[in-house]
Amino acid sequence: MTQTENLQVSGMDSKFSKIALTVVAVLLIFVGPTYVPYLLNSVGLEYFASIGLGLVLFIVGLVMLIYLIRKKVIT
Secondary structure, three states, X not given: OOHHHHHHHHOOOOHHHHHHHHHHHHHHHHHOOOHHHHHHHHHOOOHHHXXXXXXXXXXXXXXXXXXXXXXXXXX
């Protein structure tokens, strides 16, 4: 497979989608473990459940970032 086939298969052929996926990954990494548990705790969700959800969002953000680095979207 060539590089262009790799990008077309993964659906990241436009600059907008590359930028949007990068921004989503960074938001999940930084907002996931900080603001999401705070907001969920203030709504009335249990403390450990909100911390667990923040940790899950952090891990999803890291996995997205690693995926984007391996696909050469982020150099």
